[in-house]
Every structure is written in C-alpha cells, then in structure tokens.
Amino acid sequence: MAETEGVKSQDTPFEGGPMDGRVLPVLVGPTGHPPKTYRIPVPDAAGGPPTVLVYRRVPRGHSRRLGLPQGWKYRYDPEGPPRDRVRWPWSKPDATPPRKPDDADG
Numbered sequence: 001m002a003e004t005e006g007v008k009s010q011d012t013p014f015e016g017g018p019m020d021g022r023v024l025p026v027l028v029g030p031t032g033h034p035p036k037t038y039r040i041p042v043p044d045a046a047g048g049p050p051t052v053l054v055y056r057r058v059p060r061g062h063s064r065r066l067g068l069p070q071g072w073k074y075r076y077d078p079e080g081p082p083r084d085r086v087r088w089p090w091s092k093p094d095a096t097p098p099r100k101p102d103d104a105d106g
Contacts, residue, residue, distance in 0.1 A: 010034060010072075013060075017053060017076030018042075026074075033057075038074050054079075 009025040012034055019040065026034040036057050041050040054077045059069035 008032075013073045014055060015073055015075045017055070017078070019053070019055070019074075019076070034072055034074075037077075 007027060009027050011023050012026040013023045014020065026038065028034050034057060038055040038057070040053040040055070042053060043050045055074035056077045057072050058075050060071040060073050062068065063070055
C-alpha cells in the first residue's frame with residue numbers, strides 16, 4: 001500500500017449531541033481546514049437504516065487584532081442533513097417572477 005504522507009489530520013473537539021466532549025482526528029483539506037459538515041452514521045439496533053448525526057464546523061475563537069479564526073470545533077446540528085441541492089448565489093428561490101396586471105387582463 002502507498003504511503004499517506006500527504007494526508008493531514010487535526011484533532012477537533014465536538015460539542016453537543018451524543019459526541020459531546022470527544023476529540024477526534026479529522027482529515028483536513030488542501031486549505032488546511034476540516035470539512036464544513038461532519039456526518040456520523042449510527043447503525044439502527046433493529047437493523048433499519050442508520051441515523052445520521054450532523055455536526056457543523058464553527059470557529060473555536062478569534063484572534064484579537066485581526067479577528068481570524070483560531071482553530072475549529074464541531075457543533076451538533078439537531079435538524080439533520082441539509083438539502084441535497086446546490087445553492088448558487090445568483091439563483092432565486094422561485095424562478096417564476098410574479099405577474100403584474102396589465103391592460104390585457106381586464
């Protein structure tokens with residue numbers, strides 16, 4: 001098997017939910033940040049589909065002078081996984097604009 005020298009991880013604390021108080025090594029991306037969401041599948045005791053715990057990345061604190069984040073932690077999100085839809089900044093929630101009444105409508 002190949003060496004994994006390029007893979008880096010960061011010990012990240014978890015806050016809230018079933019993982020409260022635990023610190024796990026989380027892989028960081030090319031920017032050096034852990035992923036924005038961390039999903040943990042928990043198997044069902046009855047053999048059904050697993051429950052997915054969702055944690056969101058939040059800053060641990062900010063520096064005094066520049067206000068830069070000083071590390072990250074994960075906070076439990078009880079609402080679950082987000083919608084699986086890409087949200088582009090230029091797209092509107094409703095693509096059809098409301099109709100304006102004109103002289104032809106009466």
